[in-house]
Amino acid sequence: MHSLTKDQSPWIPNGKEGVMSLLRPLLLDVVPTIQQTAALALGRLANYNGDLAEAVVKGDILPQLVYSLAEQNRFYKKAAAFVLRAVGKHSPQLAQAIVDCGALDTLVICLEDFDPGVKEAAAWALGYIARHNAELSQAVVDAGAVPLLVLCIQEPEIALKRIAASALSDISKHSPELAQTVVDVGAIAHLAQMILNPDSKLKRQVLSALSQIAKHSVDLAEMVVEAEIFPVVLTCLKDKDDYVKKNASTLIREIAKHTPELSQLIVNTGGVAAVTDCIGSCKGNIRLPGIMMLGYVAAHSENLAMAVIVSKAVPQLSVCLSEEPEDHIKAAAAWALGQIGRHTPEHARAVAVTNTLPVLLSLYMSTESSEDLQTKSKKAIKSILQKCTYLPALEPFLYDAPPNILKHVVGQFSKVLPHDSKARRLFVTSGGLKKVQEIKAGPGSLLQEYINSINSCYPEEIVRYYSPGYSDALLQRVDSYQPLAN
Amino acid sequence: MATLARLQARSTFLAHQYYFRNSAVDVFRKKEYDAAVKIQSWFRGCRIRAYLRYLHRVATVIQKCWRGYLGRQHYQLIVKLEFCTMKMNLYNAMAVRIQKRWRGYRIRKYCFNYFYLKEYLKAVSETNDAIRYCYQGFAILDELCDHTAWRLKRKNTTLFPVYSMLNTSSHQMCGFSMPGNLRHQEALEEFAEMKEREEKKADLEREEKKRDYQARKMHYLLSTKQIPGIYNSPFRKDPDPWELRLQKAKPLISQRPKVKQKRGVNISNRLACTSARSLPQSEILPPIDRKQCQGPFRDITEVLEQRYKPLEPTLWMAEPINELKMAREELRKQEWMRNINDNMFLPFSSYHKNKKYIPLMHSSSKYGPNSYGSQHFRDENPKKWICDKDFQTVLPSFDLFSKYGKLYSKAGQII
Numbered sequence: 001m002h003s004l005t006k007d008q009s010p011w012i013p014n015g016k017e018g019v020m021s022l023l024r025p026l027l028l029d030v031v032p033t034i035q036q037t038a039a040l041a042l043g044r045l046a047n048y049n050g051d052l053a054e055a056v057v058k059g060d061i062l063p064q065l066v067y068s069l070a071e072q073n074r075f076y077k078k079a080a081a082f083v084l085r086a087v088g089k090h091s092p093q094l095a096q097a098i099v100d101c102g103a104l105d106t107l108v109i110c111l112e113d114f115d116p117g118v119k120e121a122a123a124w125a126l127g128y129i130a131r132h133n134a135e136l137s138q139a140v141v142d143a144g145a146v147p148l149l150v151l152c153i154q155e156p157e158i159a160l161k162r163i164a165a166s167a168l169s170d171i172s173k174h175s176p177e178l179a180q181t182v183v184d185v186g187a188i189a190h191l192a193q194m195i196l197n198p199d200s201k202l203k204r205q206v207l208s209a210l211s212q213i214a215k216h217s218v219d220l221a222e223m224v225v226e227a228e229i230f231p232v233v234l235t236c237l238k239d240k241d242d243y244v245k246k247n248a249s250t251l252i253r254e255i256a257k258h259t260p261e262l263s264q265l266i267v268n269t270g271g272v273a274a275v276t277d278c279i280g281s282c283k284g285n286i287r288l289p290g291i292m293m294l295g296y297v298a299a300h301s302e303n304l305a306m307a308v309i310v311s312k313a314v315p316q317l318s319v320c321l322s323e324e325p326e327d328h329i330k331a332a333a334a335w336a337l338g339q340i341g342r343h344t345p346e347h348a349r350a351v352a353v354t355n356t357l358p359v360l361l362s363l364y365m366s367t368e369s370s371e372d373l374q375t376k377s378k379k380a381i382k383s384i385l386q387k388c389t390y391l392p393a394l395e396p397f398l399y400d401a402p403p404n405i406l407k408h409v410v411g412q413f414s415k416v417l418p419h420d421s422k423a424r425r426l427f428v429t430s431g432g433l434k435k436v437q438e439i440k441a442g443p444g445s446l447l448q449e450y451i452n453s454i455n456s457c458y459p460e461e462i463v464r465y466y467s468p469g470y471s472d473a474l475l476q477r478v479d480s481y482q483p484l485a486n
Numbered sequence: 487m488a489t490l491a492r493l494q495a496r497s498t499f500l501a502h503q504y505y506f507r508n509s510a511v512d513v514f515r516k517k518e519y520d521a522a523v524k525i526q527s528w529f530r531g532c533r534i535r536a537y538l539r540y541l542h543r544v545a546t547v548i549q550k551c552w553r554g555y556l557g558r559q560h561y562q563l564i565v566k567l568e569f570c571t572m573k574m575n576l577y578n579a580m581a582v583r584i585q586k587r588w589r590g591y592r593i594r595k596y597c598f599n600y601f602y603l604k605e606y607l608k609a610v611s612e613t614n615d616a617i618r619y620c621y622q623g624f625a626i627l628d629e630l631c632d633h634t635a636w637r638l639k640r641k642n643t644t645l646f647p648v649y650s651m652l653n654t655s656s657h658q659m660c661g662f663s664m665p666g667n668l669r670h671q672e673a674l675e676e677f678a679e680m681k682e683r684e685e686k687k688a689d690l691e692r693e694e695k696k697r698d699y700q701a702r703k704m705h706y707l708l709s710t711k712q713i714p715g716i717y718n719s720p721f722r723k724d725p726d727p728w729e730l731r732l733q734k735a736k737p738l739i740s741q742r743p744k745v746k747q748k749r750g751v752n753i754s755n756r757l758a759c760t761s762a763r764s765l766p767q768s769e770i771l772p773p774i775d776r777k778q779c780q781g782p783f784r785d786i787t788e789v790l791e792q793r794y795k796p797l798e799p800t801l802w803m804a805e806p807i808n809e810l811k812m813a814r815e816e817l818r819k820q821e822w823m824r825n826i827n828d829n830m831f832l833p834f835s836s837y838h839k840n841k842k843y844i845p846l847m848h849s850s851s852k853y854g855p856n857s858y859g860s861q862h863f864r865d866e867n868p869k870k871w872i873c874d875k876d877f878q879t880v881l882p883s884f885d886l887f888s889k890y891g892k893l894y895s896k897a898g899q900i901i
Contacts, residue, residue, distance in 0.1 A: 073805055102860035114817050234617060273614030310607045311614045
């Protein structure tokens with residue numbers, strides 16, 4: 001009967017009350033196999049959806065499970081931990097119910113068990129409970145789970161390591177104090193060792209745990225770096241598994257965003273090139289942390305931004321900008337380009353040479369872009385334009401930019417043209433002077449001043465020649481001219 | 487007397503003459519007086535004028551000297567001032583030169599060294615190239631290193647030397663000054679190619695094995711003399727390669743399904759003979775020349791089943807009630823045997839400080855979580871106990887149905 005229930009459980013969403021009342025006395029049965037199978041059935045039911053899990057909680061089954069967890073053999077413990085995990089994963093309230101019936105202490109006792117399957121089940125349950133919010137994580141930590149999880153990480157079974165790493169990641173992600181607790185137990189050294197492991201799912205979890213630890217503060221990031229993860233982490237950026245790449249670039253991003261010194265360290269070990277190649281080799285959301293990492297590195301100082309440019313990141317970012325379909329990834333790429341190009345004219349030139357400015361402009365002007373994308377591309381354009389002295393890239397802007405951006409473009413021209421004669425010639429021959437004359441600006445506005453300063457670089461005849469309506473004025477003069485009567 | 491008379495007669499004449507002469511003089515007296523005054527005043531004027539001229543000359547000399555003195559003093563002041571200003575200008579100019587050089591030097595050396603930046607960027611790009619080429623092969627080298635590292639770990643050697651060796655090698659590959667970089671690169675690329683070739687070979691071999699297995703399963707599709715098989719169609723010029731494969735294939739013998747070991751029932755520990763096959767199966771036939779025994783007998787297979795039945799302990803016996811405790815004891819004994827020192831477990835982060843582990847207040851003070859209501863549900867009062875031991879949670883075995891249908895005797899069975 002119990003095996004029947006176990007097999008049918010994925011298909012019984014309804015009649016949950018009846019099922020609970022059927023299964024509950026089976027839990028108290030004498031025969032251990034029946035207890036175990038009943039627990040397994042409960043677990044699968046609770047796993048299926050949240051309502052059934054709530055029914056499990058309401059049916060007062062949890063105290064019985066917890067009580068017998070301490071006493072029974074390992075198969076029962078595994079099944080009971082599976083039930084707790086299945087119940088705890090759906091929502092914080094259910095997880096809180098599990099904590100309230102004192103399951104945490106027993107789960108921690110299970111973590112000390114010598115059977116790795118029991119440890120895995122207990123660690124999984126603890127991880128799912130700690131995932132929801134900081135209070136639950138704190139409860140898990142207070143029950144003394146963290147040192148035991150670190151012990152579990154050192155066990156030889158790969159599955160146990162994975163689960164323990166993911167539990168540590170879930171615990172440390174909520175707040176710096178929790179991350180500090182995890183670090184105090186010495187988890188970083190063990191996690192750092194496991195980066196070399198060939199199993200890709202384990203690598204995912206380990207990298208995710210390290211990035212959750214490093215993201216909170218500079219000290220934690222420095223401690224993660226001190227565990228000598230560079231340059232080994234860069235090998236993970238070449239892994240075949242996409243999520244390993246994503247988590248590795250998340251880790252590098254979290255470290256790079258804190259201080260310029262940490263970014264410098266990453267640049268010195270060649271991290272920027274590795275991340276750039278990683279961005280080139282994957283698509284979609286996997287790229288996003290890598291793009292953000294480049295932006296953070298470039299944002300700190302102009303030397304770092306120059307290092308990013310030297311690592312050939314700018315063409316890669318402009319490829320991302322043009323070919324990604326999703327708006328938030330485009331927004332991230334636009335932001336990163338803005339951070340790279342905003343420092344000095346050299347940087348702005350490096351960005352402008354790759355022809356990204358028209359793409360940014362079109363993203364800003366298009367009505368389909370989200371607001372976030374529009375704001376970010378506008379900021380990027382403005383910050384790059386304010387430093388850009390590379391005139392061939394600025395010229396297209398004269399034609400299709402909106403007035404607020406046109407102001408900056410014309411301002412840049414007015415700064416560069418007075419000093420460069422070749423640029424002046426090019427400006428005239430490419431039709432830029434003509435376009436500038438056609439711009440209508442309010443008198444006394446900044447735009448008019450810029451136009452005046454551009455006009456003052458050229459002799460009057462040329463300015464008049466290119467001013468609009470000059471041909472009509474000439475024809476009028478022809479009409480009104482009286483030839484000298486001879 | 488006559489003279490007196492004459493004098494007296496002349497006296498009036500005398501008087502008149504006297505008066506007349508005096509008054510005649512008086513007429514000229516004024517003129518003469520005025521003339522005399524004029525002459526005198528003119529002379530006096532000349533004298534005074536001469537004196538004044540003299541005085542003027544003298545005063546001019548004095549004033550000339552004095553003014554010259556003052557002017558020279560003034561001039562000296564101006565010259566001094568001018569000199570000072572010229573000196574200060576010179577000093578300022580020299581100071582500007584010194585400061586110019588110093589500021590240029592300071593900026594170039596301490597604040598922003600352009601050439602250093604250039605060198606740094608060059609080094610960064612070299613590192614990047616190293617990473618790109620190294621790690622193209624490293625992705626495959628990485629697996630190899632991991633396998634060796636993990637094999638080492640399984641032998642219980644510490645990973646740190648291997649890790650640091652990997653680290654230093656990769657640091658060497660990625661340091662700023664890399665003399666042997668190109669050698670590394672070439673070696674790694676060659677290695678990568680070799681690895682790729684090996685992988686391809688392994689793939690091909692796997693494909694061959696699969697096809698062989700399939701051919702063995704399909705051996706009956708081979709064509710005979712009378713009937714051509716499906717791969718040997720008469721309309722073809724030459725038979726399909728599968729036909730040749732089928733000719734070479736050996737027919738597959740279907741294997742018996744393996745008996746799955748039931749987990750948990752660890753009977754082998756309880757029996758003297760530990761192999762499951764050491765007891766004869768019931769399929770073995772009895773000897774032929776046996777004398778027939780008398781009486782209604784049960785089916786011989788049933789008898790042999792019962793005779794050679796392996797031990798089927800009840801679940802009560804399968805797991806002892808205090809298995810957990812025993813296992814824990816065993817583990818503790820093993821650990822005690824293996825321990826080098828028996829000191830208490832110290833926490834990881836303060837290990838080198840030799841501090842004692844301070845457990846949570848919850849678990850160490852007597853005001854911790856109450857186990858009543860969560861771990862046990864009976865109230866306890868040890869003072870009222872007769873003996874000093876508590877109740878043991880010992881569940882009696884409820885054996886009613888464990889032997890159902892498994893007893894040899896037919897007692898109680900409804901036929």
